[in-house]
Amino acid sequence: MENILLRDKVRDLEGYFACGGYRALKKALAMKPADVTEEVKKSGLRGRGGAGFPTGLKWSFIPKDAQGPRYLVCNADEGEPGTFKDRELLLKNPHALIEGMAIAGYAIGASRGYIYVRGEFAAETALLDKAIGDARAKGFIGRNLLGSGFDFELSTHRGAGAYICGEETALLESLEGFKGQPRLKPPFPAVKGLFAAPTVINNVETLAAVPAIIERGGEWYASIGVPKSSGTKLFCVSGPVDRPGVYELPLGVPLRDLIEKTCGGLKAGKRLKAVIPGGSSVPVLTAEEALKVNLDYDSLAAAGTMLGSGGVIVIDDSQCMVKLLQVLARFYHHESCGQCTPCREGCGWIEKLLDRLEGGTGTPADIDTLVSVAEGMTGRTICPLADAMAMPVISFVKKFRAEFEAHAAGRCCPPEAAGKH
């Protein structure tokens, strides 16, 4: 099927316009804002940042009678290990995001939008700034959009490098100029978000899908994919496959097809050991589980994991699971904001336990401690970073316990992986 998001020749405004760009905005501006939201509800579009919350429903949470400004924020703080889809979208199709934001802004009554871009994305931000400038010059951004009377101003804001700012309330704190730390909820951003005003925060990929939905209708979009997981999704595949990269596929495709057909299978001589299907925070799947599962919200949930951000990390049998988990633990330990006790202390503890196991000084009791520390963090913090650490720990140990035990017994890894370190 044709790609909706990752298209050729739409990098600049001319190309985008030639392919029918900004027609959806014109169409939306002629509709009632509530009808735009209704159309998105009909499409079944779900948040592509990782949580999968229905987008239209999120928009409708803005209180109808709210006075004062409202804000639309695009979360382009793509920092989840194994995830690099938003970056691709920003580079290849920035106007889909800009048009999507203008439409979303109109739907929720927000005249001000911000794109919070990951700090490391300097070139992407520059490109986005240029695209916004081009759109403004044509009247797609700014005052009185296309003569509709609706104003929509849009600007980028670069983060300073913290993973936690991808969490929507930490993002808002950072955008307001404070230290990026998640806020206690409620109140939720729809009621009290940016500068204490009603705010919708959507992922890049989510907003970029909006123009096509408006132009071609929610029902059309809902017909793509499978029930409850409609539309296309960007999958970023990393690991020892023949053609790693970002691919746009309808939701519901078998993970096996993504790896074997789209990506050309594993490199010669490699055997599949495990797959993390949705960015490093979600539970890992064994090869056997991975080859049976479909890539949609429900199928992955049934398999005990999540679609997450669509960051598919393919792991072959030369990799040591203890070492991999140690790398992840280092990341989450480094990125924990430190507010909540379980996450602040637990992430560091987990890394230390893994350092010992990986360093050959661990004991079998350390494996049980590892799991119980992770369990003690689960669901007990302000934001899901603790869960993002705990889920890989629990699933890695559960599914690859033998490797952990081998480490605790003083042997290194399975023989195939021993050469790696």
Next chain:
Amino acid sequence: MPKITIDGKTAEVAKGTTVLQAAQALGIVIPRYCYHPSLSISGNCRMCLVEVEKSPKLLTACSTEAADGMVVRTDSDKVKAARRDVLEYLLINHPLDCPICDQAGECGLQDYYMEHSRAKSRFPQEDKVRRQKRRALGPHLVLDNERCILCTRCVRFCSEVTKTSELEVMERGDHSYIDLKQGKALDNGYTLNLADICPVGAWTSRDFRFKQRVWFLKRTPTVCLGCATGCLMEAHHNDGVLYRLVPRPNAETNTWLCDHGRMTYKAVRAGDRLAKGVIKNGLIELEPALREAAGRIDENHPAAAVLGSPWLSVEDNAALARLAKDAIKTENFCFDFPGAQGVKDGILINEDPAPNARGARLVKDAYGGIALEELRARIVDGRVKTVVTEARAAAFVRDAVKASGARLIVFATNRADIPPAAYATLPYACYFEVPGTFVNFQGLRRRAEPSVAAPEGVRPLWALVNRLAAYSGASLHLDSAADALKEIVFK
């Protein structure tokens, strides 16, 4: 009004009440670190997690609003496990230096560990995160970041109460630590409250550190005499020695206590504390000092005057009024201190540094007397040649005394208070040593209760007044502080 059930007990609470507050009203104590009733909700310590029916996750009691029909459990296995886990996390990087920690005995970690955990640590000592210890910050505090549990009460206090925002959490994760913001100093005048609200031994008082183990302390409820606000406080003492003053939170006046107020106890055992009389510059025993003072009053008694003091209790002021009326038999007395009264910094510190101008006015209401201006005029024109007053109140007539050379007889507790012009000084017992009644700027009657004994031979001011009268051949029949209050009408 929402009806909430907690551990099987039901209560109807006002809208907006949190689960933690509702539980408190039902007599159920939910453990907490970051929550403080007078600070904003932070929700970071995760100690107050409770089980709420229909919620898949445990919720923080401090931030969850009570809703109608809500059913909460604070004693389920899930909740108990969460508390145990939080305590284990908090303790892994804690130095466990209780034997040398000043907080021991009133430490949230010790108390909750005993109550909710008692688990053996699974964390190796050598893996602990090290942080800076024993850092003096500001004039009153020491910060030990290694003991800190990052509850941020101190950060919130400085941004919300004093609005000076000196503190911030630096870094992140388990390397976070509390520090001063660049260019700031921790000298907002309320810093010792940090030592109180810090649930662990991270913030300790430089003044109190290592002076006394807290379990030896006896606690006496009393009132702060540092200014006209009249904050309720508790004096902590042992074996006749005062060690610290802490606030007694109350709805009328104070949740906190200012640094100045907290240090008022220092005068009690200061090096210049008076235990004897002073004539000119020489120390002499109390009785000869009293005799000398009485002789000086008598030698020109129609020209003697008595000036009360807003630093003295109602009782002692009333005794002075009796001295003027019934012993010296003069109309030259004044208990009229207009002093501007109001909280000047928006927190606690009053415009009037004296604690009892309103109490002195009750004495004026009962005994009359002349206005301060009139007394000054009489001193200047020579109608008054001797003034009996309290050392700090002597400042009210300083210029007049200087101009006329009138003789000044003062009561003082410390040498530093004695005005240079004083001819005779009589030592009296302060209000950490004897009881006294005060009336704060709001008109609230406040009681100073003694917590330690006065230095040997030092007596209450009313008793000295009784002796002075006796030397002058009059009897005031003052056998107790209460006797002096007979004619005072409290409103």
